[in-house]
Amino acid sequence: MTTDEKKFDVCVPTDAADASGTGGSSAGLTRRDLIKAAAVTGAGVLAAPALLRAQAAGGAASIKFGLLEDRSGNFAIFGLNKWHGTQLAIKEINDGWTLDGGVQGPGGPGVHAKVAAKPPTTNIKATVDNGGAPARDDTVWTEPAEYLLKSGDKGVLGRQIELLAPDPQSDNTQFQTLARRLILDDKVDVIMAGFASAEREAIRPIMDQNKMLYFYNNQYEGGVADKNTFCTGAVPEQQIVPVMQYMIKNFGPRIYTLAADYNFGQLSAAWTRAMAPLLNAEVIGEEFIPLSVSQFSSSIAKIQEAKPSWLMMYITGQNHSNFYPQANAAGLKFPMGSSINIAQGYEHRRFAPPALNRFHVTASYMEEIPTPRNKLFVKRWRAMFADEPYLAMEGHSAYVATHLYAKAVRLAGTTDKATVVKALESGLGVEAPAGWVFMDPATHHLSQYIRLARCDEKHNITFMTEWPHIEPWWTRRLGVNLARTAEYKQYIPDEDPFFKMFQKKKG
């Protein structure tokens, strides 16, 4: 279990001021430092009574952190990455580091927002006139490279975090067994678990029965509204709507959807169908493919016949990834948009070019993000896991979730689950390696920093545009407010009356 744990002495941050100096101009520096100082004091004030309480309780016992990620079987390729992300975060927390950020009130960036050196009003005109990708100076916020702060605490509340991570082998029954083991036998304080939605749904009832605090750190089809569950991956409103907007604007309104024939594919396709009329586009064709299919000649022929402006891709898994080389060989040259491929399974690194040429994906994180902050993050990650094939977006989610949990426990002053849930519902925002993210109290989902990446014929990644703050608004629109009313279910798009309304209007 410890084979990957290499020494972690290489690049821990040296000094907050020094690190942020790599960011921008000197005027911004002082201002940021002031804010940062405030943040640290704020955290210190919040943490102080907690520390006292922990010590009073003889807080030497470690915090038990349960993790169930697939390290063998079908999903090992994703699970290993997430396991590493959690290990890195725990190492940092135990060494006395925390992500910059804290409580900032629900609904906006609040006091911890980073303000650019120059007021944006003078620059926006230039940006609009010139067109093209925005230069860093033109954005409202700038971000310092350093994202870690000293927490003034070894571990959390003076207690080290102890990781318990058995391997569920991509098997749903193993997930259930091991979840019960972690809860009943090891008596863990928190569980983070699951890649596939099926894995999450297998254990969510067990979490609810035992009132266990549960994090699901994965991009998924959305809709989970569960008092005990927090989701840190991106959801359809954060990925599908932006990628559709971009693709329709740049390539045209005729969409052909190719989706895996299971929950994720069907629900994502439903989002595309529902959103198309709102964006003045139409879905001209739709095909669902069973997960076991690996030959695509008939699908390719159908696409050729339909002649769409672009393809919306929700295919997934090992078998389906055969589509790309086959389509390429058959001369299919349509641009493709997606919310999963590349950012999750790094297909652009695994397949020989040019199979993924003209591929566009909206992602909450990718290893190639060119910010100085991300370069620092990648360096730290690779110092611990030198052989990591790719830092995928789920690994990043797992990393952020672990730090968020530590922050919430520090705020709560206890590991008592109900109190930690309240702390997580207080409106926590943190500076993640991808950018600023915020835990929405109403939906228990993160607002995300979304980027649209494009893959060229040599499989190089370019970031075409970015959305620094997309909220998880969909279940909120359905009336979900977990901070006020506890629920334990998953909504699906068919339950949203608005979707049907807009479709009717179009037809």
Add this chain to the structure above:
Amino acid sequence: MRGPLGIFSRVGGRQDLGRGAAFWVAFAIVALGLVAFPLFGSAFYLSNLANFFVYVPMGLGLCLLWGYGGILSFGQASFFGISGYVYGIVAQNLSLTPGASLLGVAAAILATVIVAALFGYFVFYGQVSAWIIPLLTLVLSLILETFMAQTAGYQWRIGHVLLGGYNGMTGIPSIQVGPLEFGGASIALYLLTVIAMLLGYLGLRLLVNSHFGYVVVGVRDDVERTRMLGYNVARMQVTVFALAAGLAGLSGVLYVSWGNYINPSSMGLYAATLPVIWTAVGGRSSLIAVTLSTVALKWLADSLAVRGGEYAFLIMGALLLATMLFFPAGIVVSLNRLWRRARRQAP
């Protein structure tokens, strides 16, 4: 052979290992120990053991079918899954009616038996050769898994219960009798699985030592001769097939009561092969051997998951191959033979 004594002599009959007073005393001690275990076991161990015992009826069914009936089937997992889904649909739809879960159990096992009988009718009355049945049952698993995996949408619902597609069906209530709920970590469910296991074993032992059991073995050893003796071989085979499926269905119901959840991979390729591994490794000619190996191999898979999970499949494959090469009769059965031979040679 009449009366209660007759039953005893039948249970102790020739068609299984373990005869004589020593065996039955040991059996009684183990059974009592299992029943008394909740007095000192933790909730977690009870839940874990219940999870192992849940699968024993399914393993016993395949033992009857393959070891005694000579029919190899990869379909046990399909029947396990059908039963779990039917229970989920019925019990959730009627969740407000008292006694709904018992109705669910009955419907689930009945549905399983009917599907198995239909499938068996096509296969056994067509008199296909023996190798086709394992391939066709594999195909059945694939149909069911592929079909269930794509039932994700809102249009796939029965009553108000969503089938749930690949993610599976959630929120299935546990079996409930009056105030007693057989939930995943409850003593009640643990005891229920122990009873199902013990009764399943004793019942099948009674069956294989009955006239019916001897005819089943006759079909295995020589189909033509049994047919000549005037038995309806195809009907016999369909009956055994349906009975084995019913036992898998029992496991399926217990499983959803344990986990409150079922998904298509419970009937997939890997799930379909597990009962075959348990039966082959334990020894298909003995019910007690299969009972032991089912529990042991579930335990092995579970402990492998905790440390070094990557090797679990590898070890299962190696175990299966080694068994087939070196102990074709099964490990428990072979060990028993060795032991008896050693005892005979000793003075």
Add this chain to the structure above:
Amino acid sequence: MNVPYIVSLAYQYADNLAFLLLAALGLMIILGVIDVINLAHGELIMLGAYTTTLAYHRAHLPLPACVLLSFIGVGAFGMLLERTVIRRFYRDKLGALVATWGISLLLSQGMLLFLGPSLIAVPLPEWTLSYAGYSFGGYRLLLFGASILVVLLAWWIFYRTKFGVRTRATMQNPAMAQALGVDTRRIYLYTFAAGSALAGLTGGLYAPTTTIVPLMGTTFVDVAFITVVVGGGANPILGALTSSALLASISAPLSSAFGTFLGRIGLLLTALVIIRFLPRGLSGYFQDLQRRRMAGARS
């Protein structure tokens, strides 16, 4: 019906046919001659794909040489398998099924531990033909050609060589063949090696078109099993040819019209129906037909 659509349908038919034929032929030859089902057939295909991919990337051989290497290498591996395992199960078909299933678990999981979750695939030769708005993969057409060539070759060996005569004699009556001096064990060994080599060839040929992962074998065997069940073991070459021709004519238009899922279901249902009425498969049916005709001619 417009001509371009028919051409596109014919292309899909050829593509389906080649896939079924190449996936099932080796399995069927082994079933026909040795009367054993090799459940590890998919993993042998996986080995073939791995051999080609590794030879291409590490040894920098041209693609045809890599495929040839897969053919020979997996054939040799099959020989080893026959010597060590299959030999013990000549008379125990169910035992062979279970033992080869164990082998398949060992091979796929061993490969996962040994070479990791995936390899970078061989780049697909980029030839495309265009016709009236459709474009067709040239490599796919080449696969179709290869499958026809393989069947012709197998037919030639079976019916035109001395080895083929002995093999057919062994198939019909092993004891009699042995009495007449045929070394049946050698026949079995070579047959199993040939079936494995065909699996290796299939893996090598399809390596550029798929992802190279340890569990890739299962995507070949599910359709291969259906093809085998429908074809039957009485005459492997005729069985494979007729069965894949029939199944492709069902799956190609179905999946073109209703999507891949219904194409799949169609295949599976066809298998169930065929088996109910022709328990020995298509080749068994043709054999019976031939016998009846011969009997009729005699009387």
